[in-house]
Amino acid sequence: MATTPVTTATFEAEVLKSTTPVLVDFWAEWCGPCRAVGPILEEISNEYGSKIKIVKLNTDEEPAIAMKYGIVSIPTMNVFVNGEVVKSIVGAKPKPALLKDLEAFIA
């Protein structure tokens, strides 16, 4: 399934209360590496959507959530399980490297 945007209004329901692991991609329009990794996350979402939900949080539009999770570098991809950050991936990576980082969630 395709990735979906999340906002302050939907963050709790979509991320914190999700029953499957959720990867939150903290990104912004003006960030080159974010745009590079976007299509890769889209592919991973299409291929592994039943195991991990991938959502996108625009740090320009939702600075409060970005600040809450201490984001100072984008893209940052945080994996949430039961409302807690269990993994944090910083920086754009090729698909095989991301899949390896996400191994525990998509195996």
Next chain:
Amino acid sequence: MSDVRNVVIVGSGPAGYTAAIYAARAQLEPLIYEGSVTAGGALMNTTEVENFPGFTDGVMGPDLMDNMRKQAKRFGAELITDDIVEMDLSGDIKILKDGSGNTVKAKSVILAMGSAYKEIGLANEKRLSGRGVSWCATCDGFFFREQEVAVVGGGDSAMEEANFLTKFASKVVVIHRRDSLRASKIMAERAQANPKIEFVWNTEVVDVLGDQKVSGLKLRNLIDGTESERSFTGLFVAIGHDPRSELVKGKVDLDTEGYVTVDGRSTRTNLTGVFACGDLVDHTYRQAITAAGSGCQAALDAERFLSH
């Protein structure tokens, strides 16, 4: 893909895209591997490029690269947004493997992998990377609004990062090992005239402090050897680049610093049918325009090679 391509270009950026434009116009039907996350090269993380000829009022780095990409495509270059992960360049037919497991064969290969940013080489720099240590001011500067940040380096990229960061940070401190800047005059003067930028000369960063995120730096004065600590929430590292030649190490000749060596003024490597261009071969100039120029040379060298 079982057919043998005339030419495969590895890497995008000004060198790779220019090679693709020329090779496509020579009807070599080039295939260019742009890189899955490095497509467009180093200029994708810059803001305004003011010195690329033909753009009177400057051009945004990503826009310039997007234009080159479209130009290559218009003449029939085939673009793939993936990485080459393995190369066998020794035979007449070169064999390349991409990140999705496909194999491509080619009569000639143009290497244009560019360069990667240098790290200072401190353990805590790595540990706090993405937690205040950054190599991309345009990506991360936004998160340092009204804070004090440090930039390490004395070249054009360091000056550009410092100037850019003053849009957000309350103060930007440039820390440089020498007592003068390596940057071009216009960039140096602009930074020195910026009231938000302070310069700390003859000083190196010996440690990055902070538990969960950067809280400061330990500095050493290189003249009298004294050490001091200073608080910062961010550290932007801009101390230069290393050629991205790991993939061809032990395959084509490299110099002691890892740059691919080429024959005289050509782009020919020591292997027949393998050409190299851009930051991968250039210690000296490292400009968008020189990279583009050498990409053009590589395509012409490859064309000449293929016609014999």
